[in-house]
Amino acid sequence: MNSDEILHLAKDTIFTQSNSIKGLASLLTTDFSEVVQQIYFSKGRVIITGIGKSAIIANKIVATLNSxxxxxIFMHAADAIHGDLGSILKDDVVIxxxxxxxxxxxxxxxPLIKNFKNKLxxxxxxxxxxxxxxxxxVLNSYVxxxxxxxxLAPTTSTTAQLVMGDALAVCLLKMRxxxxQDFAKYHPGGSLGKTLYLKVSDITLNNMKPQVTPDADVKEVIVVISQNMLGATAVLENDKIIGIITDGDIRRMLTDNQDFMHLKAKDIMSSSPKTISNSALAVKALExxxxxxxxxxxVExxxxxAGVVHLHNLIKEGII
Incomplete structure (x- = not known):
């Protein structure tokens, strides 16, 4: 196959699957809503079983529901008849x-599941x-x-099964x-989790708090910025933020003034700087x-x- 033929087959595969998935909507009946309610009001778990490729899809749906x-929980159809049926409890719903x-x-x-009297x-x-x-x-996943x-190879059919499982999960998510915040509780690891729970205060806790007074001279400003390694310093008056001086402000001062030693922090600061609450999510600081x-x-x-949050902090934390 040449490049054009490969691309044509790939596109045809995508179109075939997408058209079949669209058709699933017309196959939904009241059974679907009854299944959602059955699971929602159940005091037990959802046991999902299958064989072959369907078992792999079952595993993914289990993961989505849990998260x-x-x-x-997943129960392999072949293993079920060799002892795993013991994982089914009386209040569980079986898919x-x-x-x-x-x-x-x-x-x-x-028939073995039916003997347990669980909803199937x-x-x-x-x-x-x-x-x-x-x-x-019955949830019809016909393609x-x-x-x-x-x-022959399960492709569109397994995609349809997965979409049906996702539809169940989304409806249950909405009903619950x-x-x-709940999502963060179940996904504490990685950058995804951090965007949902990491707060600005978690970053400022480990950062320096560079600050100068409005009358600080240029040398002091440069020293404070350099020592704290955040590329900026706050300008405070009576413990209130009145400005910020960044590396960029220092460079512009050097470019615009041949004689700058007489300048004070208040002369080169940017007034009314952007601020964020210490209790805000770190992802809000990124925005x-x-x-x-x-x-x-x-940060206030x-x-x-309360301190400074630098873009590099957010990169280090994996927010970006």
Missing amino acids: TGTPA CISKSGNTPEIKVLV IAITGNVDSYLAKQADF DKEACPIN GFSS LLENNSISQVL EDNKY
Whole structure:
């Protein structure tokens, strides 16, 4: 295959899958809303099972539910009949995923689940299948064809299963009133977690607090900026912020004035600098820096100077 043929096949694969996913909306019935309510009001967990590629999709849906406030566990359909059925508790809701709904493992597993009296939900592309007819609720994930050129490898069908699982997770998330704070609780690691919980105070706690008075001379200003390594200093009067002097302000002063030794901090500072609360999320500080094309922002706590947050701090923390 040449480059054009490869691109054509890739685009055709994407179009095939996207068209099939669009069609899922028309297949939704009241079973879907009843499933959401069944899970929401359940005192137990969601057990999701499947075989082959459907098992892999089941694992992903479990991860999505867990991360959005709905406790879920994965149970492999083959392992279930060799002891894993013991993981099903009386209040659990079971979701079984199978494109055909007629695989041997599913036919063995379904009656065993029914014996436990747990609600059984089928995600299947065949509403006339054994699984569908045995299930309490059926979520139709039918697709016209696989994206695979020989229409055999699970591609579009597994995408449809995943989308159906995502739709369940999103509806449950909404019903639970799941917030960004809740999301942060379940995602404390990495840059994603930090954008949801890291506060400005967590950064200023480890930073110096460069400050000068309005009458500080140029040498003192330069020394304070250099010693604190934040590229700026606050100018304070009666413990109130009245200005900021940055590296850029120093360079402009040197360019504009041949005789600058007589200048004071108040002569070269930028008045009414941008500030942010110590209790604000660090990501808000990033937005402030980006929106105003600046590298530092002064921090306040109870209307008093609390420190400086530099763009490099946010980079170091992985916010960017």
